[in-house]
Structure formats: structure tokens, C-alpha cells
Amino acid sequence: MTIELIVQQILNALGLGIMYALIAVGFTLFFGVIEVVNFAHGEVFMLGAFVALLSGGILTSIGLTMGSVPYFLGILVLVLLTGSIFGILLERFIVRPMRGAPDIMTLLITLGASIITREAVMLFVPNGRNPQPFPKLFDVDSINIGGVLIKPETILCIILSAVLISGLYYIIEKTTFGRYIRATAQDREAAMMMGINVKKVFIITLALGSALGAVAGLMNGLSYGIIKFNMGFAAGIKGFAAAVVGGLGNVYGAIAGGMLLGFLEIFVVSTVPDGSSYQDLISFVIVILCLVFRPAGIFGERAYEKV
Amino acid sequence: MIKILLTELLGYLLFLVFVYIEEPILVVAFIAAMAIAGITLKKRAGLLLQELEKTYVENIGKVGLIAVMIALTIPFAIMGDSYWLQILNFMMLNAMMALGLNFMTGRAGLICLGYAAFMAIGAYTVGILTLKAGISFWIALPFAGVFASLFGVILGLPALRVKGHYLALVTIAFGLIVQELLLNLESVTGGTNGLIDIPSPHFLGIDMGTTVNFGFMSMTYQANFYYLCLALLVLTTVVIYRFSNSLFGLALNAMREDQLAAQCYGLNLTNYKLLAFAIGAFFGGIAGGVYAAMINFIAPENFGYSLSIIVISMIILGGLDSIPGALVGAFFLTVFPEKFRAFEDYRVMFYGIIIVLCLLFMREGLLPFKHRIFKPKTAARGEEN
Numbered sequence: 001m002t003i004e005l006i007v008q009q010i011l012n013a014l015g016l017g018i019m020y021a022l023i024a025v026g027f028t029l030f031f032g033v034i035e036v037v038n039f040a041h042g043e044v045f046m047l048g049a050f051v052a053l054l055s056g057g058i059l060t061s062i063g064l065t066m067g068s069v070p071y072f073l074g075i076l077v078l079v080l081l082t083g084s085i086f087g088i089l090l091e092r093f094i095v096r097p098m099r100g101a102p103d104i105m106t107l108l109i110t111l112g113a114s115i116i117t118r119e120a121v122m123l124f125v126p127n128g129r130n131p132q133p134f135p136k137l138f139d140v141d142s143i144n145i146g147g148v149l150i151k152p153e154t155i156l157c158i159i160l161s162a163v164l165i166s167g168l169y170y171i172i173e174k175t176t177f178g179r180y181i182r183a184t185a186q187d188r189e190a191a192m193m194m195g196i197n198v199k200k201v202f203i204i205t206l207a208l209g210s211a212l213g214a215v216a217g218l219m220n221g222l223s224y225g226i227i228k229f230n231m232g233f234a235a236g237i238k239g240f241a242a243a244v245v246g247g248l249g250n251v252y253g254a255i256a257g258g259m260l261l262g263f264l265e266i267f268v269v270s271t272v273p274d275g276s277s278y279q280d281l282i283s284f285v286i287v288i289l290c291l292v293f294r295p296a297g298i299f300g301e302r303a304y305e306k307v
Numbered sequence: 308m309i310k311i312l313l314t315e316l317l318g319y320l321l322f323l324v325f326v327y328i329e330e331p332i333l334v335v336a337f338i339a340a341m342a343i344a345g346i347t348l349k350k351r352a353g354l355l356l357q358e359l360e361k362t363y364v365e366n367i368g369k370v371g372l373i374a375v376m377i378a379l380t381i382p383f384a385i386m387g388d389s390y391w392l393q394i395l396n397f398m399m400l401n402a403m404m405a406l407g408l409n410f411m412t413g414r415a416g417l418i419c420l421g422y423a424a425f426m427a428i429g430a431y432t433v434g435i436l437t438l439k440a441g442i443s444f445w446i447a448l449p450f451a452g453v454f455a456s457l458f459g460v461i462l463g464l465p466a467l468r469v470k471g472h473y474l475a476l477v478t479i480a481f482g483l484i485v486q487e488l489l490l491n492l493e494s495v496t497g498g499t500n501g502l503i504d505i506p507s508p509h510f511l512g513i514d515m516g517t518t519v520n521f522g523f524m525s526m527t528y529q530a531n532f533y534y535l536c537l538a539l540l541v542l543t544t545v546v547i548y549r550f551s552n553s554l555f556g557l558a559l560n561a562m563r564e565d566q567l568a569a570q571c572y573g574l575n576l577t578n579y580k581l582l583a584f585a586i587g588a589f590f591g592g593i594a595g596g597v598y599a600a601m602i603n604f605i606a607p608e609n610f611g612y613s614l615s616i617i618v619i620s621m622i623i624l625g626g627l628d629s630i631p632g633a634l635v636g637a638f639f640l641t642v643f644p645e646k647f648r649a650f651e652d653y654r655v656m657f658y659g660i661i662i663v664l665c666l667l668f669m670r671e672g673l674l675p676f677k678h679r680i681f682k683p684k685t686a687a688r689g690e691e692n
Contacts, residue, residue, distance in 0.1 A: 031472075037472035037475070039475075094663070097667055098666065098667075101666075101670065103471045103472065104412070104416065104418050104471070105666055105670065107418065107471070107472060107475055108418075108619065108623060108662060108666060109662065109663055109666040109667070111420070111616070111619075111662065112620075112659045112660070112661075112662030112663035112666065113659070113663060114659075115616060115655060115656065115658065115659030115662070116656055116659040116660060116663065119653070119655050119656035119659060120656065123652060123653065123656065233612065237476070237479055237480070237483070240476055241476065241480070244473065244476060248472075277487075277490075277491050278487070278491065280483065280487060281483075281484055281487050283480075284480035284481075284483060284484055285480075285484070287476060287477075287480060288465050288477055288480055288481075291465055291468060291469045291473055291476075291477060292464075292465045292468050292469075295468055295469060295473070
């Protein structure tokens with residue numbers, strides 16, 4: 001394999017991994033703070049992509065031209081908003097009524113919510129059953145640097161994710177609200193006794209995580225140029241797998257886990273003959289192995305009660 | 308006794324009315340009337356219902372016997388309507404899967420979101436054995452169950468280490484891995500095209516894929532499979548019922564409620580978990596085997612994630628860990644959507660809505676699991692073992 005190809009694949013893996021990482025961060029936040037595994041999280045990924053696709057008309061009608069930076073920012077804001085609103089609705093109507101119910105019930109209800117969301121998009125978006133072409137938001141061709149073909153979308157995605165993840169880091173580590181989130185994650189009851197409005201923390205956590213997931217969906221549309229109503233399922237499973245590999249509840253582990261899955265997938269696809277037909281299996285095999293041998297994740301410090 | 312007979316006959320009559328009405332408006336009116344009647348009965352005549360329930364529970368054997376007798380007459384009562392017979396066949400296969408999944412998820416508390424994989428394994432076992440090896444269906448069918456069990460144990464191995472959310476992830480992954488393997492191992496499974504022309508089983512020299520003639524009326528091949536499915540469903544129900552009411556079933560309940568406490572009482576969790584997986588998977592495999600022989604054609608996409616979800620929604624609607632619940636859930640979720648074929652597109656969404664609404668407002672399902680009543684007889688039997 002030539003050096004150019006290797007650099008190329010590293011870039012691809014980076015783009016894929018950072019997408020998984022953004023989804024995984026949501027899973028890990030929800031689990032760490034609310035102690036819920038949100039199986040509907042994959043759907044916010046799909047919703048993000050669809051909102052980006054459908055909001056084009058609104059943005060052009062208010063005078064933004066396609067391909068401009070304000071246009072892209074407009075889409076980004078809309079996607080973030082959709083994600084947050086989805087998260088808030090989910091908290092209010094699905095997660096909150098199930099407080100105190102056995103784990104299995106919460107899990108199943110989020111599963112039900114994910115089916116409803118997915119099917120609603122399929123049925124109510126025009127021609128939603130078929131894959132939708134995702135417009136190129138920037139009219140820039142791939143750049144060729146020393147034989148390495150760089151898609152501007154990949155660079156954009158990597159920068160955007162870096163910004164979002166730093167933003168998340170800032171919120172969690174530096175702001176008062178982040179301290180509330182960390183306190184709630186550590187000990188919910190103690191946090192309540194300190195006067196933290198835990199309900200509000202839950203809402204914001206779901207909104208925050210879901211917004212990141214929605215942006216991952218937008219990135220998926222940008223990098224692959226095609227979106228489909230059922231793409232949230234695989235994305236959700238892989239995001240969850242990444243979060244588990246990194247250790248559920250550990251935000252930085254989730255990012256590392258996402259990167260690991262992205263790199264391994266690209267590695268297998270590009271080196272193993274006929275590897276692309278097994279691309280989806282890799283994450284699952286890794287996560288099963290991880291759960292069997294390192295149940296707390298590769299970076300897990302805390303051993304979670306599992307058996 | 309007479310009460311049981313009368314109420315079951317009433318249910319039978321209502322079912323026949325439901326099958327015969329065609330107009331969607333009438334169907335909606337019928338369902339609404341039934342729901343209202345059910346709610347008013349529960350409010351006005353709660354005591355009567357409780358008494359009836361008690362009679363049912365006490366004479367469960369007779370209830371089952373009468374139900375089977377009634378079920379035997381259904382092909383004649385619907386005049387051999389092949390469309391409805393096929394739906395009922397699917398209903399019974401679904402019920403077998405629901406019972407198997409209910410044993411795993413309801414009774415043992417081991418969540419499984421990849422149950423369709425067991426059905427796929429059963430179906431492909433029968434398909435490959437009868438088509439490529441030329442083995443009789445009747446020998447292949449037990450193999451279907453055994454192979455599914457084997458895979459159940461394989462799935463159970465990681466499940467020994469994980470639980471709850473993690474188990475959900477592992478089982479989803481398992482379902483997807485099985486499906487991907489079926490797609491990619493083309494030389495054995497036929498890949499995307501699946502297996503075509505799976506031979507129909509022969510029973511006493513009669514090809515079950517042909518029309519049967521009863522002298523006064525003839526029925527399409529679905530009637531043959533109706534009786535096969537019925538026999539297997541009865542067998543499944545009896546086996547699951549016996550397991551559930553044994554000390555083994557009690558141990559699984561204990562494990563579901565608190566693994567640590569169960570361990571402290573000396574239960575070997577490893578064995579119990581693996582057994583629960585093996586038994587639950589077995590019936591999925593059997594259902595898949597019958598499915599393959601009945602449809603004569605199987606492809607990987609028949610056994611996708613959505614099938615697992617459908618089976619899950621059946622046991623949630625019926626009530627987790629409730630055997631009659633699993634049967635009723637399978638019945639409602641297979642038969643009702645057929646009357647609304649115009650809304651076929653909304654079907655999966657309907658299953659999602661059922662899951663969410665049930666969990667929000669009716670967490671125990673239609674027929675909640677009843678805690679067992681301690682009877683000295685059960686205890687004596689347990690000591691003998």
C-alpha cells in the first residue's frame with residue numbers, strides 16, 4: 001500500500017471515527033447522568049440529516065444562498081435545535097414517566113420511541129422510503145495534495161467535531177452548569193440535597209447529547225452524500241458500541257472508543273479482501289469481545305455492576 | 308365447567324364475526340365495541356370477572372382442552388379460507404416465538420433483541436437439510452430447534468458477563484451478525500436470494516403442500532399446516548407451562564428479581580442463564596423450521612431486526628412473563644393488522660406505538676403475570692426431584 005493511500009485512509013477513518021464519537025458521547029452522557037440507555041439516540045442522528053436536507057428551502061427563502069458560510073451556519077443551528085428539541089421531548093414523554101421502572105422497561109420504551117420516529121420519517125417525508133441525495137453544501141472540489149485526495153467535507157467535519165467536543169469539554173468542566181451535571185452523575189441524591197435542580201440537569205443533558213448526535217447526522221450526509229430513513233439504527237448501535245468500548249459514563253472514553261471503531265473499520269475494509277461486506281460486523285464483534293473481557297471499557301476506571 | 312365452555316364459545320363466536328366482517332368501518336366499530344364492553348364489564352362486573360378468572364386459573368387444563376377443541380374446528384368454520392388460514396398459521400408461529408422469547412425475557416429477565424436470529428437459524432437448518440441433504444422434514448425440524456438452542460447457548464456465553472443494557476446491545480449485535488452471515492455465506496445460504504423451493508413435508512404419505520379433500524369440502528395446503536402449527540403450539544405451550552411452574556421456573560424468577568440473592572440461595576446462575584437461553588431459542592428455531600417448510604422460500608431479510616421487535620411488542624402487550632399474555636399478544640398483533648391492510652405502511656409504526664403506550668399506561672400488559680400461589684403439591688414434587 002502506498003503512503004498516499006495510507007494517509008487517505010487515515011483521513012477517512014478520522015472522519016468516520018469522529019462521527020461515531022459524537023454519537024457515543026450522547027450515550028455516555030445519558031448513562032452517566034440519567035442512568036438511561038437511550039435506544040432512540042440513533043434516530044436523532046437520522047433526524048439531524050433529514051432536517052439539514054429539508055431546511056434548504058427555508059434558508060433560501062430568507063435570502064441565504066446555497067454554498068455560503070451563513071447558509072451552512074443556518075443549517076447547523078437548525079440541526080442543533082432539532083436535536084435539542086428531540087431530546088427535550090424524549091425526556092418529557094418517554095424518560096421521565098419511566099423513572100423508577102425496571103431497566104428493561106426503560107430500554108424497551110426508548111426502542112419503541114425510536115421505531116415511531118423512524119417510521120414517521122419514512123411515512124411523512126416526501127418519498128421518504130427511498131434514499132435521499134444530500135446536497136453538496138459547498139461547491140468545492142476535492143483538493144489533491146501530493147497524491148492524497150482530500151474532500152473538503154472531511155476536513156469540515158473534523159474541524160466541526162473538534163469545535164463541538166471542545167465546547168462540550170468547556171461546558172462540562174468549566175461552567176457552573178457543567179459542575180451540576182458532574183455532581184448529578186456522581187451522586188444524584190447528594191446533588192439534590194445540595195440544591196441542584198436535577199430535573200433541569202436531566203433535560204439539559206438529553207438536549208445536549210441529542211444535539212451532538214444530530215450534528216453527527218449532518219456530517220454523515222455531508223461526507224457520504226446520501227441519507228436514508230433507517231440509517232439511525234446502525235449509527236445508534238455503533239455509537240452505543242463505541243460508548244461501551246470506551247466505558248459507559250466516561251465522556252473521553254466515548255470519544256476514544258468512537259475513534260477506535262472508526263479506525264478499525266476502515267483498517268479491515270482496506271486491508272482484508274472482501275472486507276467491505278463485513279464492515280458492519282466489526283463493531284459488533286469488538287463490542288462483544290470488549291464486554292466479555294473488559295466489561296468496564298478499555299479506559300473504564302469504575303467497575304460497573306454487571307453481574 | 309359450563310362457564311368455561313360458554314365463555315370460550317363466546318370468544319370463538321366473536322372471533323368468527325371479526326373474520327367475516329370486511330368493511331373497515333365495521334371492523335373499527337367492532338373493535339371499539341369490544342373495548343367498551345371490556346372496560347364496562349371490568350367496572351360494573353369486576354367481581355364476576357374475578358370469579359371467572361379464578362375458575363379459569365383453577366381449571367387451566369380444561370380451559371386448554373376446550374380451546375384446542377375449538378381451534379380444531381376453525382378451518383371448517385371459516386370454510387377453508389386460505390388467506391385467513393395462512394394468517395392464523397403465522398399467528399401460531401408468532402405465538403411460539405413469543406412464548407420462547409417470553410421465557411427468556413419475561414421469566415428469566417434476560418433481554419433479547421435479536422430473537423429473529425433463532426428463527427432464521429431454524430428456518431435455514433430445515434431449508435438446508437431438506438433441500439441440499441435431502442433429509443426428511445420431520446428429522447430436520449428437531450435439528451432446527453437444537454441448532455437454535457446451540458446458538459442460544461453461544462449467545463448466552465457473553466450474557467454471563469453482562470446484563471441489562473449491555474445484554475440488549477449484545478443481542479442486537481448477535482441478530483445482526485447472524486443476518487450478515489446469512490447474506491455473506493452464499494455457498495451455503497444462497498446469500499441475498501435465499502433458499503428457493505424448499506420441499507413440503509410429507510405426512511403419512513401425503514404431500515402437505517397439496518390441497519386436502521375432506522369429501523364434503525376441499526381445503527388448500529394451508530389447512531395442513533394449520534394443524535401442524537396447532538399441534539406444535541400446543542406442545543410449546545405445555546412445555547413452557549411445565550417449565551414455568553417447576554422449581555426451575557421459580558429459580559429463573561428469582562434470578563430475574565435479584566441475581567445476588569438468587570446466588571446466595573445456591574442457584575448456579577451460569578447453568579440457569581444458559582438453560583433459559585437454550586430453551587427460549589429452541590422454540591424460535593422450531594417456528595423458523597415450520598415457516599421454511601410452509602413458505603418454501605426463505606431469505607435473510609425475512610428475519611431482520613423488525614421481526615425481533617414485533618415479537619417483543621407481543622410479549623409487552625400481553626404482559627411480560629405471562630403465558631396467556633404471550634398467546635393473546637401474538638393473536639392481537641398478528642390478526643388485527645390484517646384487517647387494516649390498506650394501512651400496511653403504518654404497520655411497524657403501530658408496533659412502536661403499542662410498545663410505548665403499553666409501557667406508559669399498562670406496564671403489566673393485557674393479562675398480567677400472576678404470582679404463583681404456593682400449593683403443597685408443587686412443593687412435594689419439587690422435593691422428589
